[in-house]
Amino acid sequence: MSQTVTLTIDGRQVQAEAGTTLLEAARSVNIQIPHLCSNEELAPYGACRMCMVEIRQGQRTRLVASCIYEVEEGLEVQTVTERVLNVRRLVIELLLARNPTHPTLLKMAADLGIEKTRFEVEVKGCILCGLCVRTCREVVGVSAIGFEGRGTSRRVTTPFNEAPPDCIACGACATVCPVGVIPLKDKAGIRTIWKTDYPLQRCESCGRIIAPVKQLEYFAKITNQPLSHFTEHCVHCR
Amino acid sequence: MKKIKSAAELNALQEELNARLDPNKPCIAICCGTGCMAHGTRNLVERFQQELADRQLTEKISLRRTGCHGFCERGPMVVLHPQKIFYQRIKVDDVPEIIDKTILGEEIIDRLLYRDPVTKEKVVHEYEVPFYKKQMRLVFGMNGMIEPTRIEDYLAIGGYGALAKVLTQGDPQAVIDDISAAGLRGRGGGGFPTGRKWNATRKAEGSPKYVICNADEGDPGAYMDRSLLEGNPHSVLEGMIIGAYAIGSSHGYIYVRNEYPLAVENITLAIDKAREMGLLGQDILGSGFDFDIVINRGGGAFVCGESSALFASIEGRAGEPRAKYVHATDKGLYDKPTCLNNVETWANVPLIINKGAQWYAGIGTEHSKGTKIFSLVGKINNTGLVEVPMGITLREIVFEIGGGIPKGRKFKAVQTGGPSGGCIPEAHLDIPVDFDELSKLGTMMGSGGMIVMDERNCMVDVAKYFLKFLEEESCGKCTPCREGIYQMRKILDRITNGEGKLEDLDTLEWMGQAIKDGSLCALGGSAPNPVLTTLRYFRSEYEAHIIDKKCPAGVCKALITYGIDPDKCTGCHACARVCPTGAATGEKKEVHQIDQEKCIKCGACYEACKFDAITIV
Known part of the structure; x- marks a missing residue:
């Protein structure tokens, strides 16, 4: 106790x-x-x-x-x-x-009674709170993104600034970002995140979009289920 | 050498090795520390070897390649034993003469002697040199007596005797009590009582326990830990083994910068030798105590000297600190109880065991015991490493040991505690060197950097320099340190460009306090110190930049104009020769001029003029 x-x-x-x-x-x-x-x-x-x-x-x-x-x-x-x-x-x-x-x-x-900053503004958007990096590592479990550089050169990025090989396009990073600076776009069956396109899986029963294919593949892998388990029905038609 | 299986065997070996030392045999001790190496000592060693061989004297005269002697300003240097004749600024071609005249002929070579700049007298013996006279070289002094690559040398002067003593006594708690009674405090900067740290680690639950030597010395201009590891690695090892025994640890790490290749080489060799001889590894000296050490080479990030960042680095993660609300002694490396001490702290341990806590506690001030090694650099005549008893005044260090300021210029400030220490003005030079006294002045002991500044240093520029260093070395994890230091530096940029406002000074003070309060680790927690102390002691210099748009020291380029004093100019043409843009011109033996349109304020003419004719307005 x-x-x-x-x-x-x-x-x-x-x-x-x-x-x-x-x-x-x-x-x-x-x-x-x-x-x-x-x-x-x-x-x-x-x-x-x-x-x-x-x-x-x-x-x-x-x-x-x-x-x-x-x-x-x-x-x-x-x-x-x-x-x-x-x-x-x-x-x-x-x-x-x-x-x-x-x-x-x-x-x-x-x-706190502050209207604007007294310091010289250099717009970077990201405030380096690290929520995205830590969510990707601790909650999603893939560590697709991380920090590079140190001091004021620190920024969040993908390995070698390339398409992130471990990203499952789940979008948790974009969701958790408190200042909304991680672009995520779903259009025409494609999710674009970290400057990379990921096909979205449609429900095999009702045709609605479920999630990115890579995300469902990852679910299948960690739950040890066949991929079809996640694609045959969606939450709407189950 | 064969494995030593007991304390008695070690004792016998020490005696045997000691007996082989003939006190009357001539010995040439050449300083092979980093400073002297840069001066070309390697060639000197080769020449000595060659000349001794040519004269068939290699058996009669020994040659000892030692670690740093400390008086780096005067390198390359040798000490000729047994008389302890001190020759400095030696050139390769001086070697035959030294052997023939001094060693074989007992004649002193006048031009190689050190000349006291104050009394103008030549000094023959090392111990008479004012630089050494006021020092108390308990830890560092052994550097001159041994070859760091030869464990036999260390054993011959009683090395590993302290280890044998504690293993024979078999009471780990008594060792901790001794260290506590001695009053030893951490030499890495924080000044935490070493005995208390050991005790906490010993009492902590969890296994294994780790013992770490922090050799990630990164302060600009500081090299005392480097010189200890390079010059006397076994003293550090012995301290660590004793500490591990007291704490109950069998796993040790030495975290050393990879930029210190000689330190890495010498400590690696020392570990191999110690292991080979049964002083490290399993069943040390037949006592049943196991302890081994792994070397971890750091990539050079300044922040990795911070303990939690250092642990992260050893664990293979990025060197970022974490909050230390749970002490490392409970959860440190791999979340296990960990005792981390700095190189110099470990090197003090054998000394305390050998000579006793009482003896050690008799040196220093009430709350700061023993000696401290400082690297005395900057605008100082005697650049080098000095070891002084705690309680000595800064004035004694700067003016007596350090020999004062070169070129008869005026002392302005001394910065202690590395980049995040503070600058102390002349008015406070008589305070004793003591952990608590220094922090009262807004600075700190730090790991032992001591940078001297003269009237030609602009304190705003100095503060900006250190902030720039810390801005680049901030890991970037927490906001106050990452963004705050950067914004402070930008304000200083504006001030040194003549664009500052008086309210900037209030902003700097406010930011400084909030950054100290809000930062995650000690890097940010002390980063504003150079700004805060210079504001405290040299505020008028900031105001001159802001109100008068002038840099009194003549450093900040945007605020100065170079001119030529017609009364002093001899027309020697030296300024015109070095001017890279053709701004300084004039006929030989006529007064020269500087074309302000062309002048880029590089200061080359100012440095070149021998008649002080270049003016800065």
Whole structure:
């Protein structure tokens, strides 16, 4: 049986199971901490730094990423302090310099009293939260995309910038992207993603589109079922 | 050599090897450290070998190719034992004379002696050289006494005796208690108490446990770990084996930059030799304790010196840090308890075991014990590696050991702690070198880089240089470090181009604090330090760039104009000869001019003029 821990978040007593992150514990009592790179389906990553909170340990306080830091008995957490807000303000302004127009970022900025970034804008779109890369690896399980470069040259790409050999065209990366910068297009029985065309499978019974052929082949492989198991009927005519 | 099966056998071998050392036998110790190698020491060694062979003296006079002696400024250098005569800036053609006159004839060659720039007197012996006099070379000093490729040399001076001692005593906890009592703190930068780290790893649950030596030294201008690995690899190994025994680990790694080929070569050889002799591997010295070490060569990313990024790199992933809310001592490499220490920390261990915790704790300040090796570089007369007791003042290091600033220029700042350390001005030079004192000034001990700057260094430019380095070395994972350092650097670019605004300084300070607070690892967590400390101590220089559009040090190209002082110009034509665009012109023996239209502000004329006639406005 797992152990229950009692801690204080913004002055409120909160009970949470050991192993819960501060972000989850806060959410359980409806204290919302802004975050961009955290997703409950993925392992904690702690890269965007929007979810920073201030914790007190004895006389000392320090900032930690609430998406990683786990609850501790008696821990005092403040989710809104001047230090915390300064980090969030900086982070959102820095991200707006890469993507000055996306509503999600603009809303987060507005919540912090920021209309626009003071930094020089160089539009890149992607905010490098890594949700796509981690979803592809941890949820889909194919690692078709990854990061290249370091520092400001870091970007998400396919191996050697070519058609990704392991991609199953499932589109999870595009779906999870918080700023919608991964292009995905379905047209005339073809899905285009990562600059590559993938044929879409039609239901053998009703003719509706089910999913990319490569995705169904991947399902067949990991479930050890014949491909026909996934192509004979679709969710609509099963 | 055959395997040593017990501490007693080791002792006997040490004594035998030591007895073979004839203290009166002439020995030529040639520094073969990286600095001297770059000066052409290889040719010097060959010439010595040749000349000794020609005179049939190879049996009578020994030649020792040692690691770095530290005084890199004066290389190539030799020390002639037993008198310890110190010759510096030696050329290949000096070799026959050294053998004939000094070694065979006991005559000192005056021109090869070191001349003290302060007293103008020639110094004969190594121990009288002011550069060495104030040092306390406990860890680094052994470099001059051994050939790093010969385990026999290390054994002869008592090497692996500390290991034998702890294995004989058979009490791992006592070893940790000793290290704790000695007050040893991590030399890699953080200054974490080593004993506490060992203890935590020993107590942690999980198996196997790993012991790692961090040799991913990457600070610009720093080479102390490199010189230890190159010059005395067995001391690092011995420290690691003792640590592994104390912690209860049988797996070790040395993570070393592949850009350090000689360090890789020497440590690889040292591991092979130690294993061959039963000092590494299974059943070390017949004690039943097993421990072996694997070398992992790093690709040179600065961030891989950060422990969690280093683990990722060993595990075969990209070198990106992760949050360290769970300590590496509980979950480090492969999520197993891991004790990671820096090269210099490991090299201190045998010393503490041999001489005792009490003795060690007697050196240094209240909370910083022992010695620290610094690489003293930049605008300093005596460039090199120095080992000093903790508590010595920065002034003593810069002016007494370092010999002050070249060309009689004025000292401006010293940067400690590598690229993410801070710049300390003259007013604070009397503070003792101590982990806590340095951090109070906004800088840190770091791994031991010490860069000296003079009046011709622009502090804004210096801050920009280090930010640029860190911007390129940021792994790019977290936003504040990746984007924040980049944007800070862009603001500094604007300031040095004369386009800065006064509010930029507030923005820089605000960003600096938020980046320190918000970054994932210590790289971002300390990256703003050069900017924050220069703003703290040299704010007027920033303001001069912004308000007056001037660079007081005459460095920032956009803000300076080169001119010629007609009173000082002798018409020597040196400026015109080096000017790449033909901007500097004039008839010989007439006052020269600079055509501002053509001038690209490369500064070649400024460097070339011997009469200080080139002005910077």
